[in-house]
Amino acid sequence: MDFAFDARTEELRAKLLAFMDEHVYPAEPVAEEQRAALASPWDTPAVVGELKAEARRQGLWNLFLPDPAYGAGLTNLQYAPLAEITGRSPHLAPTALNCAAPDTGNMEVLAQFGSEEQRKRWLQPLLAGEIRSAFAMTEPEVASSDATNITTLIERSPDGSEYVVTGRKWYISGAMNPDCEIFIVMGKTDPEGSDIRRQQSMVLVPRDTPGVEVRRAMRVYGYEDHSHGGHAEVVFHGARVPAANLVGEEGGGFAIAQARLGPGRIHHCMRLIGMAERAIELMCRRAVARTAFGKPLAQQGVVQEWIADARVAVEQVRLLVLKTAWLMDTVGNRGAHTEIQAIKIATPRTVVDILDRAVQLHGAGGVSQDFPLAELWAAARTLRLADGPDEVHQRSLARRELKRYL
């Protein structure tokens, strides 16, 4: 078993680490300042555009896409340590590299299931980082962790030329950003169908379609999450789109959602590990610099215990994430199903715990806007819900485990 990264990964890691030091970390306060001066807080600060141009110039672009026809052609195992590095500045770096959710998952859907026309119209500008996109599945009225509950209707018009979309979604990431021009909407084309996993379909709904209302920004622990383009409530009041906007086939929505979530989940976990590394770094810097009751915090046994435990925990989840990436590369996303669930359960929990200790070590500063910790904590905590709550993954993983004994 070889734990070393290959030459290409090492080369990209070195380049990316330098990009983070020279461009991304210095841009963090600049983005904050620029956002405060924007006409709308949902607009994109100019520095983000500059970061994107520089990343693209350096070949640090679309690293997440394994298909070389569209992206860098890296395996999951090659991409994992790079995504981890971007997680150290999760509000800027993934966007700078055009590797930010939900666009990544949406690009994968279009690359894999989109028609030639759809790829030309929407995938190309997304790959070029010219527009953003959103994925609209969750609904306030139903338990959406069970996607068969979705009630949004996607009805074929009597002459068959259009689909009419009616329903209400919420927590639709990115949708507040005016650059978000396209929604992939999950709804039901056959609500009475006998197979509950074939009732759903996905359609592309451009933002400017009459009947699309981006109603409000949902908060996350009190934050509006501007840097991610917010998480919007979006209402579709009989929005009409051409029939050609169907993604894949009618009844294929559930399967596409499953295919989309595998890579999406591991990408989140990779970035979470980077968030934990940033927390450990901040913890150590603070511990050696701050003195209480006559000695540096770093000399308190309890602080040493937090730091040691954090290091052990992050190494554990990293190994599990890398193993999962390797399995996805070697036996496919389906073959890695159990491990994808395992990392989606283990990583957010572990990282939330590390961030919580880092907040504690920083005292009031930890919950303030002067350190990234509170915002990182809120972001990590939401990942125990988004892309499937812990309990749903636990249920499915336990069932698989138990099956062997039945």
Ligand SMILES: Cc1cc2nc3c(=O)[nH]c(=O)nc-3n(C[C@H](O)[C@H](O)[C@H](O)COP(=O)(O)OP(=O)(O)OC[C@H]3O[C@@H](n4cnc5c(N)ncnc54)[C@H](O)[C@@H]3O)c2cc1C
């Ligand atoms: C910041 C953020 C961003 C998001 N972005 C998007 C997005 O871009 N697009 C999108 O469509 N959605 C998005 N979501 C929504 C997210 O995917 C859903 O919140 C998630 O799937 C859970 O659905 P729900 O909120 O309806 O919870 P419910 O389905 O109502 O579940 C509530 C709770 O019930 C428990 N539960 C559910 N099932 C089981 C079970 N089988 N066994 C035991 N307990 C169970 C769990 O504890 C779960 O948390 C986002 C959410 C957040 C917080």
